[in-house]
Amino acid sequence: MKRTPFYEKHVEHNGMLIDFGGWELPVEYTGIIPEHEAVRSKAGLFDVSHMGEVTVVGKDAEAYIQKMITNDISTMEPYQIYYSPMCYEDGGVVDDLLVYKYNTQKYFIVINAANTEKDVAWFLSHVTEDVVVEDVSAKYAQLALQGPLAQVILQKLTDKNLDEIKFFHFCDSVMLGTVEAFVSRNGYTGEDGFEILIAPKDAGILWDAIMAAGKDEGLIPCGLGARDTLRFEACLPLYGHEITDSISPLEAGLGYFVKLDKEDFIGRDALRRQNEQGLTRKLCGIEMVDRGIPRAGYPIFNGDFQIGHVTTGSYSPTLKKNIGLVLLETPYTTLDTIVEVGIREKRLKAKVVPKTFYQKKYKK
Amino acid sequence: MKILEELMYTKTHEWIKLEDHKATLGLTDYAQKHLGQIVFVDLPNVGEHVDELGQLAEVESVKAVSEVYSPVSGKIIETNEDLLDNPGLINEDPYENWLATIEMNGPLVTSNLLNSEDYGKLCDQLEEEAK
Numbered sequence: 379m380k381r382t383p384f385y386e387k388h389v390e391h392n393g394m395l396i397d398f399g400g401w402e403l404p405v406e407y408t409g410i411i412p413e414h415e416a417v418r419s420k421a422g423l424f425d426v427s428h429m430g431e432v433t434v435v436g437k438d439a440e441a442y443i444q445k446m447i448t449n450d451i452s453t454m455e456p457y458q459i460y461y462s463p464m465c466y467e468d469g470g471v472v473d474d475l476l477v478y479k480y481n482t483q484k485y486f487i488v489i490n491a492a493n494t495e496k497d498v499a500w501f502l503s504h505v506t507e508d509v510v511v512e513d514v515s516a517k518y519a520q521l522a523l524q525g526p527l528a529q530v531i532l533q534k535l536t537d538k539n540l541d542e543i544k545f546f547h548f549c550d551s552v553m554l555g556t557v558e559a560f561v562s563r564n565g566y567t568g569e570d571g572f573e574i575l576i577a578p579k580d581a582g583i584l585w586d587a588i589m590a591a592g593k594d595e596g597l598i599p600c601g602l603g604a605r606d607t608l609r610f611e612a613c614l615p616l617y618g619h620e621i622t623d624s625i626s627p628l629e630a631g632l633g634y635f636v637k638l639d640k641e642d643f644i645g646r647d648a649l650r651r652q653n654e655q656g657l658t659r660k661l662c663g664i665e666m667v668d669r670g671i672p673r674a675g676y677p678i679f680n681g682d683f684q685i686g687h688v689t690t691g692s693y694s695p696t697l698k699k700n701i702g703l704v705l706l707e708t709p710y711t712t713l714d715t716i717v718e719v720g721i722r723e724k725r726l727k728a729k730v731v732p733k734t735f736y737q738k739k740y741k742k
Numbered sequence: 743m744k745i746l747e748e749l750m751y752t753k754t755h756e757w758i759k760l761e762d763h764k765a766t767l768g769l770t771d772y773a774q775k776h777l778g779q780i781v782f783v784d785l786p787n788v789g790e791h792v793d794e795l796g797q798l799a800e801v802e803s804v805k806a807v808s809e810v811y812s813p814v815s816g817k818i819i820e821t822n823e824d825l826l827d828n829p830g831l832i833n834e835d836p837y838e839n840w841l842a843t844i845e846m847n848g849p850l851v852t853s854n855l856l857n858s859e860d861y862g863k864l865c866d867q868l869e870e871e872a873k
Contacts, residue, residue: 410804411779603778603805669826671782671802693781693804700782 465645568612
Protein backbone atom coordinates (compact mmCIF):
# COMPACT_ATOMS: atom_id res chain seq x y z
CA MET A 379 0.00 0.00 0.00
CA LYS A 380 1.09 3.55 -0.69
CA ARG A 381 1.62 5.87 2.25
CA THR A 382 1.24 9.64 2.23
CA PRO A 383 3.87 11.95 3.76
CA PHE A 384 1.54 12.27 6.79
CA TYR A 385 1.65 8.56 7.61
CA GLU A 386 3.64 9.08 10.85
CA LYS A 387 1.06 11.65 11.96
CA HIS A 388 -1.79 9.16 11.47
CA VAL A 389 0.04 6.63 13.61
CA GLU A 390 0.87 9.29 16.23
CA HIS A 391 -2.84 10.24 16.46
CA ASN A 392 -3.98 6.58 16.66
CA GLY A 393 -5.69 6.69 13.27
CA MET A 394 -7.54 3.51 12.28
CA LEU A 395 -5.75 2.81 9.00
CA ILE A 396 -7.47 1.16 6.06
CA ASP A 397 -6.75 0.45 2.41
CA PHE A 398 -8.42 3.22 0.41
CA GLY A 399 -7.84 2.64 -3.29
CA GLY A 400 -4.33 1.41 -2.60
CA TRP A 401 -3.55 4.14 -0.03
CA GLU A 402 -3.07 3.44 3.65
CA LEU A 403 -5.21 6.17 5.19
CA PRO A 404 -7.14 6.71 8.44
CA VAL A 405 -10.89 6.08 8.33
CA GLU A 406 -11.13 7.73 11.76
CA TYR A 407 -9.07 8.81 14.74
CA THR A 408 -11.44 9.52 17.62
CA GLY A 409 -14.64 8.47 15.82
CA ILE A 410 -16.58 9.49 12.72
CA ILE A 411 -19.28 11.35 14.65
CA PRO A 412 -17.02 13.53 16.87
CA GLU A 413 -14.87 14.29 13.82
CA HIS A 414 -17.94 15.15 11.74
CA GLU A 415 -19.23 17.42 14.50
CA ALA A 416 -15.85 19.13 14.91
CA VAL A 417 -15.91 20.16 11.23
CA ARG A 418 -19.50 21.44 11.44
CA SER A 419 -18.91 23.45 14.64
CA LYS A 420 -15.15 24.12 14.85
CA ALA A 421 -12.52 22.69 12.54
CA GLY A 422 -10.98 19.45 11.30
CA LEU A 423 -7.73 18.60 9.52
CA PHE A 424 -7.71 15.98 6.76
CA ASP A 425 -4.84 14.37 4.89
CA VAL A 426 -5.90 14.44 1.25
CA SER A 427 -2.47 13.76 -0.24
CA HIS A 428 -3.87 10.81 -2.16
CA MET A 429 -5.63 13.20 -4.55
CA GLY A 430 -4.04 13.36 -8.00
CA GLU A 431 -2.66 16.53 -9.59
CA VAL A 432 -2.03 17.28 -13.23
CA THR A 433 -0.60 20.37 -14.92
CA VAL A 434 -1.74 21.47 -18.36
CA VAL A 435 0.62 23.94 -19.99
CA GLY A 436 0.98 25.36 -23.50
CA LYS A 437 -0.40 27.71 -26.08
CA ASP A 438 -3.56 25.62 -26.54
CA ALA A 439 -4.10 24.77 -22.88
CA GLU A 440 -7.44 26.56 -22.61
CA ALA A 441 -8.86 25.09 -25.81
CA TYR A 442 -7.65 21.63 -24.81
CA ILE A 443 -9.32 21.73 -21.38
CA GLN A 444 -12.50 23.15 -22.93
CA LYS A 445 -12.61 20.06 -25.13
CA MET A 446 -11.99 17.69 -22.19
CA ILE A 447 -14.51 18.94 -19.61
CA THR A 448 -18.17 19.96 -19.48
CA ASN A 449 -17.86 23.30 -17.67
CA ASP A 450 -16.86 26.46 -19.55
CA ILE A 451 -13.47 27.74 -18.38
CA SER A 452 -13.46 30.73 -20.77
CA THR A 453 -15.21 32.76 -18.06
CA MET A 454 -12.53 32.01 -15.42
CA GLU A 455 -10.33 34.69 -13.91
CA PRO A 456 -6.68 33.98 -13.09
CA TYR A 457 -6.34 32.29 -9.68
CA GLN A 458 -9.92 31.11 -9.81
CA ILE A 459 -11.05 27.46 -9.46
CA TYR A 460 -13.89 25.76 -11.32
CA TYR A 461 -15.47 22.41 -10.57
CA SER A 462 -16.31 20.24 -13.58
CA PRO A 463 -17.23 16.74 -14.63
CA MET A 464 -15.15 15.19 -17.42
CA CYS A 465 -17.15 12.87 -19.68
CA TYR A 466 -16.82 10.09 -22.21
CA GLU A 467 -18.44 10.45 -25.64
CA ASP A 468 -21.55 8.67 -24.33
CA GLY A 469 -22.02 11.18 -21.49
CA GLY A 470 -20.81 8.83 -18.74
CA VAL A 471 -18.31 10.38 -16.36
CA VAL A 472 -14.55 9.78 -16.48
CA ASP A 473 -14.07 11.79 -13.29
CA ASP A 474 -14.99 15.05 -11.61
CA LEU A 475 -12.22 17.52 -11.02
CA LEU A 476 -11.13 21.02 -10.04
CA VAL A 477 -9.45 23.30 -12.58
CA TYR A 478 -7.11 25.97 -11.17
CA LYS A 479 -6.29 28.72 -13.65
CA TYR A 480 -3.02 30.66 -13.67
CA ASN A 481 -3.53 32.03 -17.17
CA THR A 482 -4.90 30.72 -20.46
CA GLN A 483 -1.69 28.78 -21.03
CA LYS A 484 -1.24 27.28 -17.57
CA TYR A 485 -3.69 25.26 -15.49
CA PHE A 486 -3.48 22.95 -12.52
CA ILE A 487 -6.07 20.17 -12.20
CA VAL A 488 -6.94 18.12 -9.11
CA ILE A 489 -8.47 14.68 -9.75
CA ASN A 490 -9.69 11.75 -7.66
CA ALA A 491 -7.07 9.48 -6.14
CA ALA A 492 -8.60 6.24 -7.37
CA ASN A 493 -8.93 7.66 -10.90
CA THR A 494 -5.50 9.22 -11.27
CA GLU A 495 -4.03 6.64 -13.65
CA LYS A 496 -7.18 6.39 -15.73
CA ASP A 497 -7.53 10.18 -15.94
CA VAL A 498 -3.91 10.79 -16.87
CA ALA A 499 -4.18 8.19 -19.66
CA TRP A 500 -7.41 9.85 -20.82
CA PHE A 501 -5.81 13.31 -20.80
CA LEU A 502 -2.74 12.07 -22.67
CA SER A 503 -4.77 10.26 -25.30
CA HIS A 504 -6.40 13.56 -26.31
CA VAL A 505 -3.40 15.83 -26.06
CA THR A 506 -2.81 18.24 -28.93
CA GLU A 507 0.39 19.60 -30.37
CA ASP A 508 0.79 22.70 -28.24
CA VAL A 509 -0.19 21.22 -24.88
CA VAL A 510 1.90 19.42 -22.30
CA VAL A 511 0.06 17.37 -19.69
CA GLU A 512 2.06 16.17 -16.72
CA ASP A 513 1.10 14.02 -13.74
CA VAL A 514 2.60 15.90 -10.79
CA SER A 515 0.80 13.95 -8.04
CA ALA A 516 4.01 12.77 -6.39
CA LYS A 517 5.28 16.33 -5.98
CA TYR A 518 2.61 17.33 -3.48
CA ALA A 519 1.32 16.56 -0.03
CA GLN A 520 -2.14 17.97 0.56
CA LEU A 521 -4.16 18.91 3.63
CA ALA A 522 -7.73 20.12 3.92
CA LEU A 523 -8.47 22.38 6.89
CA GLN A 524 -12.26 22.61 7.10
CA GLY A 525 -14.81 24.18 9.38
CA PRO A 526 -16.08 27.57 10.58
CA LEU A 527 -12.84 28.20 12.51
CA ALA A 528 -10.51 27.14 9.67
CA GLN A 529 -9.58 30.70 8.75
CA VAL A 530 -8.98 31.79 12.36
CA ILE A 531 -6.58 28.87 12.77
CA LEU A 532 -4.72 29.23 9.49
CA GLN A 533 -4.40 33.01 9.90
CA LYS A 534 -2.23 32.45 12.99
CA LEU A 535 0.43 30.92 10.75
CA THR A 536 0.66 33.60 8.10
CA ASP A 537 0.98 37.33 7.42
CA LYS A 538 -1.05 36.93 4.27
CA ASN A 539 -4.57 38.28 4.87
CA LEU A 540 -6.63 35.18 4.14
CA ASP A 541 -9.71 37.30 3.41
CA GLU A 542 -7.96 37.99 0.11
CA ILE A 543 -8.37 34.36 -0.90
CA LYS A 544 -12.00 34.27 -1.96
CA PHE A 545 -14.24 31.23 -2.26
CA PHE A 546 -13.01 28.95 -5.08
CA HIS A 547 -9.84 31.02 -5.55
CA PHE A 548 -6.23 30.25 -4.70
CA CYS A 549 -2.84 31.77 -4.01
CA ASP A 550 0.13 29.69 -5.12
CA SER A 551 2.61 31.08 -2.62
CA VAL A 552 1.60 31.61 0.99
CA MET A 553 4.12 31.28 3.82
CA LEU A 554 2.54 29.20 6.58
CA GLY A 555 5.19 29.57 9.28
CA THR A 556 8.34 28.32 7.57
CA VAL A 557 6.49 26.34 4.90
CA GLU A 558 5.68 27.66 1.46
CA ALA A 559 2.21 26.51 0.44
CA PHE A 560 -0.35 26.67 -2.34
CA VAL A 561 -3.61 27.62 -0.58
CA SER A 562 -7.15 27.60 -1.95
CA ARG A 563 -10.48 28.33 -0.29
CA ASN A 564 -12.61 25.31 -1.06
CA GLY A 565 -13.25 21.83 0.27
CA TYR A 566 -15.48 18.80 0.35
CA THR A 567 -17.46 19.24 3.54
CA GLY A 568 -20.01 22.02 2.97
CA GLU A 569 -18.11 24.30 5.36
CA ASP A 570 -15.70 27.16 4.83
CA GLY A 571 -12.11 26.00 4.67
CA PHE A 572 -8.88 25.64 2.80
CA GLU A 573 -6.98 23.07 0.81
CA ILE A 574 -3.24 23.34 1.19
CA LEU A 575 -0.64 21.87 -1.15
CA ILE A 576 2.98 21.63 -0.03
CA ALA A 577 6.19 19.79 -0.84
CA PRO A 578 6.15 16.31 0.77
CA LYS A 579 9.27 17.12 2.82
CA ASP A 580 7.33 19.82 4.73
CA ALA A 581 4.39 17.56 5.63
CA GLY A 582 5.27 16.83 9.27
CA ILE A 583 6.21 20.43 10.06
CA LEU A 584 3.01 21.88 8.64
CA TRP A 585 0.75 19.25 10.23
CA ASP A 586 2.23 20.02 13.66
CA ALA A 587 2.04 23.78 13.10
CA ILE A 588 -1.64 23.65 12.11
CA MET A 589 -2.57 21.29 14.95
CA ALA A 590 -0.78 23.57 17.44
CA ALA A 591 -2.45 26.69 15.99
CA GLY A 592 -5.86 25.04 16.31
CA LYS A 593 -5.44 23.66 19.80
CA ASP A 594 -7.56 26.32 21.51
CA GLU A 595 -10.15 26.27 18.72
CA GLY A 596 -10.86 22.57 19.16
CA LEU A 597 -9.19 21.43 15.92
CA ILE A 598 -8.92 17.65 15.60
CA PRO A 599 -7.59 15.38 12.84
CA CYS A 600 -10.37 13.82 10.77
CA GLY A 601 -10.43 10.66 8.67
CA LEU A 602 -12.05 9.45 5.49
CA GLY A 603 -15.21 8.37 7.34
CA ALA A 604 -16.11 11.92 8.39
CA ARG A 605 -15.02 13.25 4.99
CA ASP A 606 -17.64 10.99 3.43
CA THR A 607 -20.51 11.82 5.83
CA LEU A 608 -19.74 15.54 5.56
CA ARG A 609 -19.70 15.64 1.76
CA PHE A 610 -22.78 13.42 1.64
CA GLU A 611 -24.87 15.72 3.86
CA ALA A 612 -23.81 18.66 1.68
CA CYS A 613 -24.84 16.66 -1.42
CA LEU A 614 -21.35 16.81 -2.92
CA PRO A 615 -21.00 13.93 -5.39
CA LEU A 616 -18.45 11.13 -5.01
CA TYR A 617 -17.12 9.41 -8.11
CA GLY A 618 -18.18 5.76 -8.17
CA HIS A 619 -21.41 6.61 -6.32
CA GLU A 620 -23.39 9.63 -7.58
CA ILE A 621 -21.42 9.78 -10.83
CA THR A 622 -19.90 6.85 -12.70
CA ASP A 623 -19.14 5.89 -16.27
CA SER A 624 -22.82 4.98 -16.55
CA ILE A 625 -24.41 7.90 -14.67
CA SER A 626 -24.27 11.22 -16.52
CA PRO A 627 -23.69 14.56 -14.77
CA LEU A 628 -27.20 15.64 -15.82
CA GLU A 629 -28.73 12.62 -14.10
CA ALA A 630 -26.60 13.38 -11.04
CA GLY A 631 -28.04 16.90 -10.83
CA LEU A 632 -24.81 18.58 -11.95
CA GLY A 633 -26.37 20.37 -14.93
CA TYR A 634 -25.03 23.69 -13.69
CA PHE A 635 -21.53 22.43 -14.50
CA VAL A 636 -22.45 21.18 -17.98
CA LYS A 637 -22.41 24.04 -20.49
CA LEU A 638 -24.21 22.48 -23.43
CA ASP A 639 -23.91 25.69 -25.47
CA LYS A 640 -20.17 26.14 -25.27
CA GLU A 641 -17.83 25.03 -28.06
CA ASP A 642 -17.58 21.30 -28.65
CA PHE A 643 -16.50 19.05 -25.79
CA ILE A 644 -16.31 15.30 -25.32
CA GLY A 645 -19.78 13.99 -24.50
CA ARG A 646 -21.63 17.09 -25.66
CA ASP A 647 -23.80 15.39 -28.27
CA ALA A 648 -24.89 12.61 -25.91
CA LEU A 649 -25.63 15.08 -23.11
CA ARG A 650 -27.56 17.41 -25.45
CA ARG A 651 -29.62 14.47 -26.59
CA GLN A 652 -30.28 13.43 -23.00
CA ASN A 653 -31.29 16.98 -22.17
CA GLU A 654 -33.62 17.29 -25.17
CA GLN A 655 -35.27 13.92 -24.66
CA GLY A 656 -35.66 14.50 -20.93
CA LEU A 657 -33.95 12.56 -18.16
CA THR A 658 -35.27 9.08 -17.45
CA ARG A 659 -33.71 9.04 -13.98
CA LYS A 660 -32.51 11.63 -11.52
CA LEU A 661 -30.60 11.87 -8.29
CA CYS A 662 -32.89 12.59 -5.32
CA GLY A 663 -32.80 12.59 -1.58
CA ILE A 664 -34.70 10.15 0.60
CA GLU A 665 -35.42 10.10 4.30
CA MET A 666 -36.40 6.84 5.97
CA VAL A 667 -39.96 6.60 7.25
CA ASP A 668 -39.48 3.09 8.66
CA ARG A 669 -36.55 2.22 10.90
CA GLY A 670 -33.41 1.41 8.92
CA ILE A 671 -30.34 2.89 7.30
CA PRO A 672 -30.15 3.07 3.50
CA ARG A 673 -26.69 2.24 2.18
CA ALA A 674 -24.89 2.40 -1.16
CA GLY A 675 -26.15 -0.20 -3.61
CA TYR A 676 -29.45 -1.01 -1.88
CA PRO A 677 -32.30 -1.28 -4.42
CA ILE A 678 -35.32 1.03 -4.39
CA PHE A 679 -38.72 -0.47 -5.20
CA ASN A 680 -42.20 0.58 -6.13
CA GLY A 681 -44.24 -2.56 -5.53
CA ASP A 682 -42.55 -5.39 -7.43
CA PHE A 683 -40.51 -3.11 -9.63
CA GLN A 684 -37.05 -1.83 -8.96
CA ILE A 685 -37.04 1.89 -9.73
CA GLY A 686 -33.56 2.85 -8.64
CA HIS A 687 -30.75 2.37 -6.15
CA VAL A 688 -29.05 4.12 -3.28
CA THR A 689 -25.83 5.87 -4.36
CA THR A 690 -24.83 6.92 -0.83
CA GLY A 691 -26.73 6.46 2.41
CA SER A 692 -25.98 6.89 6.06
CA TYR A 693 -27.08 8.01 9.44
CA SER A 694 -26.66 11.79 9.23
CA PRO A 695 -24.73 13.03 12.25
CA THR A 696 -25.98 16.61 11.74
CA LEU A 697 -29.65 15.85 11.02
CA LYS A 698 -29.71 12.77 13.26
CA LYS A 699 -31.81 10.99 10.62
CA ASN A 700 -31.25 8.08 8.25
CA ILE A 701 -31.01 9.54 4.77
CA GLY A 702 -29.81 8.62 1.32
CA LEU A 703 -28.99 9.89 -2.13
CA VAL A 704 -30.79 7.72 -4.67
CA LEU A 705 -30.85 7.51 -8.43
CA LEU A 706 -34.55 7.13 -9.22
CA GLU A 707 -36.67 6.77 -12.33
CA THR A 708 -38.07 10.22 -13.05
CA PRO A 709 -41.79 9.47 -12.37
CA TYR A 710 -40.95 8.72 -8.72
CA THR A 711 -38.86 11.82 -8.04
CA THR A 712 -41.65 14.14 -6.88
CA LEU A 713 -41.13 15.30 -3.29
CA ASP A 714 -42.94 13.23 -0.65
CA THR A 715 -43.32 10.20 -2.95
CA ILE A 716 -43.16 7.06 -0.81
CA VAL A 717 -40.73 4.42 -2.07
CA GLU A 718 -39.38 1.21 -0.56
CA VAL A 719 -35.74 0.50 0.18
CA GLY A 720 -34.62 -3.13 -0.01
CA ILE A 721 -32.57 -3.62 3.15
CA ARG A 722 -31.46 -7.22 3.18
CA GLU A 723 -34.72 -9.26 3.14
CA LYS A 724 -36.90 -6.34 4.22
CA ARG A 725 -38.69 -3.60 2.29
CA LEU A 726 -38.69 -0.39 4.30
CA LYS A 727 -40.52 2.83 3.51
CA ALA A 728 -38.77 6.08 2.73
CA LYS A 729 -39.94 9.36 1.28
CA VAL A 730 -38.42 11.56 -1.38
CA VAL A 731 -36.99 14.79 0.07
CA PRO A 732 -34.79 17.61 -1.29
CA LYS A 733 -31.25 16.35 -1.68
CA THR A 734 -29.77 19.46 -0.09
CA PHE A 735 -29.84 17.80 3.32
CA TYR A 736 -27.45 20.34 4.76
CA GLN A 737 -27.30 24.01 3.78
CA LYS A 738 -23.68 24.68 2.83
CA LYS A 739 -21.97 27.34 4.94
CA TYR A 740 -19.47 28.71 2.45
CA LYS A 741 -17.85 32.08 3.05
CA LYS A 742 -18.42 33.89 -0.21
CA MET B 743 -10.70 -3.99 26.78
CA LYS B 744 -13.27 -5.09 29.32
CA ILE B 745 -14.18 -8.77 29.66
CA LEU B 746 -16.35 -9.87 32.57
CA GLU B 747 -15.33 -13.12 34.21
CA GLU B 748 -18.85 -14.29 35.04
CA LEU B 749 -20.11 -14.25 31.41
CA MET B 750 -19.76 -16.67 28.51
CA TYR B 751 -18.76 -15.49 25.04
CA THR B 752 -19.02 -16.39 21.37
CA LYS B 753 -16.40 -16.21 18.67
CA THR B 754 -18.61 -13.62 16.97
CA HIS B 755 -18.33 -11.23 19.95
CA GLU B 756 -21.60 -11.70 21.75
CA TRP B 757 -21.75 -12.19 25.52
CA ILE B 758 -24.30 -14.42 27.17
CA LYS B 759 -25.47 -14.57 30.77
CA LEU B 760 -27.23 -17.78 31.88
CA GLU B 761 -29.85 -17.98 34.61
CA ASP B 762 -31.72 -21.29 34.72
CA HIS B 763 -33.36 -21.58 31.30
CA LYS B 764 -32.94 -17.94 30.46
CA ALA B 765 -30.10 -16.48 28.44
CA THR B 766 -29.45 -12.72 28.15
CA LEU B 767 -27.33 -11.57 25.24
CA GLY B 768 -25.35 -8.50 24.35
CA LEU B 769 -22.35 -7.30 22.37
CA THR B 770 -18.87 -7.38 23.85
CA ASP B 771 -16.59 -4.43 24.44
CA TYR B 772 -14.40 -5.68 21.60
CA ALA B 773 -17.39 -5.63 19.25
CA GLN B 774 -18.51 -2.11 20.15
CA LYS B 775 -14.97 -0.73 19.88
CA HIS B 776 -14.50 -2.21 16.44
CA LEU B 777 -17.90 -1.12 15.17
CA GLY B 778 -17.45 2.46 16.33
CA GLN B 779 -20.36 4.60 17.43
CA ILE B 780 -23.55 2.57 17.04
CA VAL B 781 -26.35 4.55 15.40
CA PHE B 782 -28.99 1.89 14.77
CA VAL B 783 -30.24 -1.28 16.45
CA ASP B 784 -32.91 -3.61 15.11
CA LEU B 785 -34.28 -6.03 17.71
CA PRO B 786 -36.41 -9.15 17.26
CA ASN B 787 -40.05 -9.21 18.36
CA VAL B 788 -40.89 -10.63 21.74
CA GLY B 789 -42.46 -14.07 21.24
CA GLU B 790 -40.40 -14.84 18.14
CA HIS B 791 -38.25 -17.93 17.96
CA VAL B 792 -34.53 -17.78 17.35
CA ASP B 793 -32.48 -20.73 16.11
CA GLU B 794 -29.14 -21.79 17.53
CA LEU B 795 -26.58 -19.65 15.63
CA GLY B 796 -29.47 -17.80 14.04
CA GLN B 797 -29.62 -14.04 13.60
CA LEU B 798 -30.95 -12.27 16.66
CA ALA B 799 -30.46 -8.59 15.90
CA GLU B 800 -28.73 -6.06 13.68
CA VAL B 801 -26.53 -3.23 14.79
CA GLU B 802 -25.14 -0.52 12.56
CA SER B 803 -22.44 2.05 13.07
CA VAL B 804 -21.94 5.00 10.72
CA LYS B 805 -19.88 2.83 8.39
CA ALA B 806 -20.75 -0.79 9.10
CA VAL B 807 -23.67 -3.20 9.32
CA SER B 808 -23.23 -6.06 11.77
CA GLU B 809 -25.44 -9.03 12.53
CA VAL B 810 -25.79 -10.41 16.03
CA TYR B 811 -26.13 -14.20 16.37
CA SER B 812 -27.59 -16.21 19.19
CA PRO B 813 -25.58 -19.20 20.45
CA VAL B 814 -28.78 -20.71 21.87
CA SER B 815 -32.21 -21.48 20.48
CA GLY B 816 -35.45 -20.48 22.11
CA LYS B 817 -38.17 -17.88 22.44
CA ILE B 818 -37.45 -14.17 22.78
CA ILE B 819 -39.07 -13.15 26.06
CA GLU B 820 -37.70 -9.63 26.46
CA THR B 821 -35.83 -7.03 24.41
CA ASN B 822 -34.04 -3.89 25.52
CA GLU B 823 -36.16 -1.25 23.84
CA ASP B 824 -34.11 1.61 25.29
CA LEU B 825 -31.63 0.81 22.53
CA LEU B 826 -34.07 1.71 19.77
CA ASP B 827 -33.87 5.41 20.63
CA ASN B 828 -30.43 5.29 22.18
CA PRO B 829 -28.29 2.77 20.29
CA GLY B 830 -25.15 4.53 21.56
CA LEU B 831 -25.82 3.05 25.01
CA ILE B 832 -24.05 -0.06 23.76
CA ASN B 833 -20.86 1.96 23.29
CA GLU B 834 -21.21 3.47 26.76
CA ASP B 835 -21.51 0.10 28.50
CA PRO B 836 -21.89 -2.98 26.33
CA TYR B 837 -22.37 -5.31 29.31
CA GLU B 838 -25.01 -3.22 31.04
CA ASN B 839 -26.93 -2.61 27.82
CA TRP B 840 -28.11 -6.06 26.81
CA LEU B 841 -30.04 -6.78 23.60
CA ALA B 842 -32.50 -9.59 24.35
CA THR B 843 -33.42 -12.37 26.75
CA ILE B 844 -34.18 -15.82 25.37
CA GLU B 845 -36.03 -18.66 27.06
CA MET B 846 -33.96 -21.64 25.98
CA ASN B 847 -35.82 -24.64 24.63
CA GLY B 848 -32.98 -27.13 24.71
CA PRO B 849 -29.75 -27.95 26.46
CA LEU B 850 -26.90 -25.47 26.26
CA VAL B 851 -24.49 -26.35 23.45
CA THR B 852 -21.23 -25.40 25.12
CA SER B 853 -19.18 -25.88 21.95
CA ASN B 854 -20.67 -22.57 20.76
CA LEU B 855 -19.26 -20.77 23.78
CA LEU B 856 -15.97 -19.60 25.24
CA ASN B 857 -15.18 -18.76 28.84
CA SER B 858 -13.81 -15.31 29.65
CA GLU B 859 -10.21 -16.45 29.61
CA ASP B 860 -10.43 -18.08 26.18
CA TYR B 861 -12.41 -15.16 24.81
CA GLY B 862 -9.73 -12.79 26.08
CA LYS B 863 -7.12 -14.83 24.26
CA LEU B 864 -9.16 -14.71 21.05
CA CYS B 865 -9.40 -10.91 21.27
CA ASP B 866 -5.66 -10.57 21.92
CA GLN B 867 -4.97 -12.77 18.94
CA LEU B 868 -7.28 -10.71 16.69
CA GLU B 869 -5.68 -7.47 17.87
CA GLU B 870 -2.28 -8.91 17.13
CA GLU B 871 -3.32 -9.96 13.62
CA ALA B 872 -4.71 -6.50 12.91
CA LYS B 873 -1.31 -4.91 13.49
